[in-house]
Structure formats: structure tokens, C-alpha cells
Amino acid sequence: MSEPEGAGADLLRGVAANPAAGTAVLRRLLVPAGRPAWRGFGLRPLPADFVDLVLDSAERRARSAVAGNPWLADAHCLRLARDPVDLVALQAVAGPRVRLRPRPLPDEAVELVLLGTFPRETELLTRNEILSEVHTVGVLRSAFRRRMADHPEPELRRQVCPYISALPPAQRAALLADPDPDVRAAAERATGPRHLTPEEWEQQIGSERARSYSYQVGALPPELLADALAERDLLPALARNPHLPPEAVRTLAADTDPDVRAVAARHPALSPESMARLAADPDPGVRHRLAGHPALTPDLIDLLAADPDPLVAARAAADPAPRDPARGRVLDETTPRESPHGYRRIDLGTVDEPLDAPDPAWYLACAASPSLLLRRAAATCPHLDGPAVRRLAADEDEVVRDLLALYHLGAPPALLLDAYLRHPEQRERLRLRPAFPRAGLPAGLARHADHQVRELAAADPEFDGDLEALLADPHRTVRLAAAANPRLGRERAAELLADPDLREGAAAKPELGEERLHALLDGLLDEVLGE
Numbered sequence: 001m002s003e004p005e006g007a008g009a010d011l012l013r014g015v016a017a018n019p020a021a022g023t024a025v026l027r028r029l030l031v032p033a034g035r036p037a038w039r040g041f042g043l044r045p046l047p048a049d050f051v052d053l054v055l056d057s058a059e060r061r062a063r064s065a066v067a068g069n070p071w072l073a074d075a076h077c078l079r080l081a082r083d084p085v086d087l088v089a090l091q092a093v094a095g096p097r098v099r100l101r102p103r104p105l106p107d108e109a110v111e112l113v114l115l116g117t118f119p120r121e122t123e124l125l126t127r128n129e130i131l132s133e134v135h136t137v138g139v140l141r142s143a144f145r146r147r148m149a150d151h152p153e154p155e156l157r158r159q160v161c162p163y164i165s166a167l168p169p170a171q172r173a174a175l176l177a178d179p180d181p182d183v184r185a186a187a188e189r190a191t192g193p194r195h196l197t198p199e200e201w202e203q204q205i206g207s208e209r210a211r212s213y214s215y216q217v218g219a220l221p222p223e224l225l226a227d228a229l230a231e232r233d234l235l236p237a238l239a240r241n242p243h244l245p246p247e248a249v250r251t252l253a254a255d256t257d258p259d260v261r262a263v264a265a266r267h268p269a270l271s272p273e274s275m276a277r278l279a280a281d282p283d284p285g286v287r288h289r290l291a292g293h294p295a296l297t298p299d300l301i302d303l304l305a306a307d308p309d310p311l312v313a314a315r316a317a318a319d320p321a322p323r324d325p326a327r328g329r330v331l332d333e334t335t336p337r338e339s340p341h342g343y344r345r346i347d348l349g350t351v352d353e354p355l356d357a358p359d360p361a362w363y364l365a366c367a368a369s370p371s372l373l374l375r376r377a378a379a380t381c382p383h384l385d386g387p388a389v390r391r392l393a394a395d396e397d398e399v400v401r402d403l404l405a406l407y408h409l410g411a412p413p414a415l416l417l418d419a420y421l422r423h424p425e426q427r428e429r430l431r432l433r434p435a436f437p438r439a440g441l442p443a444g445l446a447r448h449a450d451h452q453v454r455e456l457a458a459a460d461p462e463f464d465g466d467l468e469a470l471l472a473d474p475h476r477t478v479r480l481a482a483a484a485n486p487r488l489g490r491e492r493a494a495e496l497l498a499d500p501d502l503r504e505g506a507a508a509k510p511e512l513g514e515e516r517l518h519a520l521l522d523g524l525l526d527e528v529l530g531e
Contacts, residue, residue: 305317
């Protein structure tokens with residue numbers, strides 16, 4: 001339950017958000033009366049000496065707020081990963097806004113939390129809860145996981161084993177032959193089928209979710225497999241199981257349901273005869289899935305590259321023989337065909353690269369390709385050079401431009417704004433980019449139906465529209481952004497500081513200056529909230 005706020009809490013939050021509030025102002029907020037402002041410590045860049053001050057303090061909640069700041073220097077991230085309070089350390093490497101950092105966290109900070117070797121004063125979370133949070137929220141970049149696989153610490157090598165199937169072949173082989181028995185066992189569990197006892201199978205019969213999982217990863221007893229095929233029980237899930245015997249794969253590849261055939265069309269044990277039959281399948285979705293099979297023969301690649309369905313033809317032609325699984329995975333993730341089968345499509349929320357990344361030269365060749373699919377694949381590479389970025393930034397395809405904006409830190413401001421308008425789920429990430437445009441924005445944004453877009457216009461220091469209209473906007477974040485706009489005159493700003501609805505935004509105006517901010521805090525901390 002959140003603590004009740006005093007009458008001046010909104011002004012305190014505004015002062016904390018003010019870019020002109022330096023260490024001398026911010027340190028005054030560290031008293032108990034300033035607690036309503038602490039959340040703001042994670043929402044703006046902070047002076048380095050103020051961060052040091054907070055990290056030296058005994059206020060756990062203040063340290064936790066700073067720990068979630070995505071602009072922190074590496075040295076501060078490392079200090080926070082050593083925090084004696086486990087919740088603070090976890091916030092430093094897996095907090096909601098930390099996950100959106102354009103720059104990766106320092107390896108040593110993440111390793112400290114994953115290894116759990118730094119002594120903690122509190123144990124509010126179990127070891128498994130901490131590991132689950134770090135591994136599941138998307139903060140571990142692929143480059144870090146690749147380094148984990150070669151790390152001298154066996155525990156980190158063990159923790160990367162669940163991702164072994166996506167690692168490069170050499171690292172997979174090394175983990176399976178690791179000198180540490182626990183690492184080898186974890187690698188074998190991750191690559192081998194899941195074996196359940198008859199009693200465990202019996203317990204799963206009544207749970208569709210449990211059966212679906214086991215059907216995909218388990219070594220199914222022959223009688224159970226026969227029953228599942230005969231009863232047509234969760235066949236799309238069953239068709240994903242890499243441990244199926246060849247005869248079961250042939251049965252699924254010839255199923256009457258095109259959804260089942262489409263999943264089976266990627267099975268690693270698919271026979272040449274089944275491939276040839278699926279290449280002539282009447283359903284283009286099935287042929288499209290087959291077109292990306294890593295073991296497709298050159299003849300079938302040529303056949304599918306001439307397919308009447310343009311998406312099938314593009315997928316086959318984009319990956320000539322001999323096929324590389326790393327390239328194939330990138331192409332799968334950028335395919336424009338929406339799949340109902342549960343295969344991962346492009347994840348616009350991850351500014352990262354695959355674990356087993358293709359050769360950089362392939363990405364550069366893709367960026368200059370006439371193939372739309374290949375250019376989309378190139379746009380997901382975060383390491384493209386300047387000429388390739390400029391070429392893709394001018395691409396005629398909207399998706400190419402959006403992917404470049406979402407994946408490459410060198411994407412130009414205009415692309416970042418376009419992606420912001422088209423991908424609401426990525427707005428917070430995009431606004432953290434240093435190149436994100438904040439001034440001179442199109443005036444029409446002030447009339448946009450989406451309040452997050454109007455907020456951009458309201459905060460634009462060069463906005464020459466009707467700020468008074470934005471001060472009366474139905475959404476509060478727009479009104480607060482307009483109240484902080486530097487184009488408002490001094491008299492109007494003074495009026496807004498007295499307006500209970502708008503004073504939080506007015507207190508965030510950098511034009512107030514430190515002297516005025518100190519004066520605000522004099523009244524707030526001494527009189528209203530009782531310092």
C-alpha cells in the first residue's frame with residue numbers, strides 16, 4: 001500500500017523532475033518529508049555526485065528509485081548490484097526501466113546478481129525468485145549469454161544451458177562436454193527429451209496445458225503417442241516435438257489439418273518424400289513454412305522460389321543452399337506472414353540480436369538487396385555501419401524503416417518519431433534514445449487522438465501552437481507537459497504554480513532556476529510537510 005501524500009507532494013514531484021534541479025536541490029528531497037519525490041529519481045538523468053549521495057544513504061526506497069534509473073553510469077550500476085538489500089540489487093539489473101536501457105548493463109553487475117555471491121542484509125526474495133526474474137524479463141542480451149557459455153564460473157555456464165539450442169554449435173558442444181558435472185547435466189537435460197514416469201504422465205492427463213508442454217518436449221511412450229495421434233489430441237503441439245519417431249512425423253506431415261501440416265513442415269526429421277509432398281501443398285501457409293526448412297534441398301528451394309504465392313517465393317529465394325540455421329532464424333522472425341502456430345515472430349520489444357548471430361557481412365549484403373525480406377532482416381542488426389543505416393533509413397518499405405528505428409541506436413530522429421507513432425508498445429523505449437526528437441515537431445501532433453503523442457507536442461520547446469488548449473487537455477500528462485513548456489511566460493508560469501491541477505508540471509520548468517526551486521522547497525519542506 002502506498003503512503004499517503006501531503007498537500008505539496010505534487011510540487012515535490014515537479015521539483016524532482018526539473019532538469020535544472022542539481023545536487024544542491026535534489027539532496028534536500030532526501031529527508032522523510034521529501035519521500036513523495038523519490039520515485040522521480042528514476043525518471044530523469046541525475047548528477048553523478050547526487051547518485052553517490054543516495055547510494056551512501058540508509059534510505060532503501062531512495063536507493064531503489066535510483067537503481068531503476070536507465071541513465072546510470074556503469075560504476076553506479078556496479079555499486080547497486082552490491083547493495084545489501086536484495087530488492088535494490090535486483091531493481092538495478094531487472095527493473096522495468098532498466099530493461100529499456102539503450103546501452104547494455106555492465107557484465108560484472110549482472111554477474112554479481114546471477115551468482116548471488118555478494119552478502120545481503122535482507123532476503124526478501126529467494127535465490128530462485130531472483131534468478132527467475134533476471135532470466136525472464138529480457139535484460140540478458142544475447143552477447144552476454146554467449147559470454148556466459150564460456151565463463152570461467154561454472155554456475156554461469158549452468159544457467160545458460162536452458163538457452164543451449166539457440167547457441168552457436170561450438171558452444172553447444174562445449175557445454176555438453178563441460179568439465180563440471182552439473183553443467184554437463186544441465187546441458188543434457190536442455191537438449192534431450194523430457195522423460196516422465198507413468199505416474200507423472202497420469203497426472204498430466206487432465207491438464208491440457210501440461211499435456212501440450214510435454215507433447216512438445218517429451219519422449220512420449222509409444223502407446224501414448226499412438227493414442228494422441230488416434231484421438232487427434234493437441235496435434236500442433238505434438239508436431240513441434242523434435243524427438244518424434246520418423247513414422248509419426250510422416251503422419252503429421254500428411255494430416256488433413258493445414259495448421260498441423262504447417263507445423264510439421266519444419267520438423268527436423270521430415271523426410272525428403274514428405275518435403276516434396278508439402279512443396280505441392282494446396283495451402284500457401286504450409287508451403288511458406290516449408291520454404292524456411294534448414295534442410296530443404298536445392299531443387300525444392302528453386303521450386304518454392306518460383307511459387308505463385310509471393311511470400312513463399314520470397315522466403316525460399318532469400319535463403320539459398322547451403323542454408324545456415326542462424327540466417328534462417330532471422331528470416332523467420334522477420335517474415336511478414338502472420339503464423340497461428342506459435343512460432344516466434346519478430347519481437348519488437350527486444351533491441352538485441354540472435355544468440356547464434358549470422359555473419360555481419362550477411363547483414364550488410366541484405367541491406368543492399370532488392371529482396372524486401374532480406375532488407376527487413378538487415379534492419380534488425382544493431383551493428384550495421386553508417387552507409388547501411390542511411391540506405392535502410394531511406395527504404396521505401398515502412399516495416400524496414402520501423403525495424404531499423406527499433407533495433408539500431410544510430411537510427412535518425414525522423415524514423416524514431418515515425419516508429420513512436422506506429423508502435424505504442426515501444427514508446428517508452430524510443431523516448432530513451434538520445435536521438436529521439438523533442439523539439440521542432442510537426443504542429444499537427446497537438447491534435448493527435450493519442451494523448452501520448454499530444455504530450456510530445458505539449459513538451460516541445462519550439463511549439464508555436466495553442467499551449468492554452470493543451471493546458472486544458474482531457475489527459476493530465478498532456479496538461480503537465482504543457483505547464484512545463486518553456487514558451488509559457490513568467491507570469492503565466494507563476495499562476496500555474498498556484499494551480500493544484502498544473503503545479504506539478506509548472507515546478508518542472510527548467511526556467512525556474514535553482515534559486516526559485518530552493519524557495520519552493522523552503523515552503524514545502526518547512527511548512528507544508530514538516531521537515
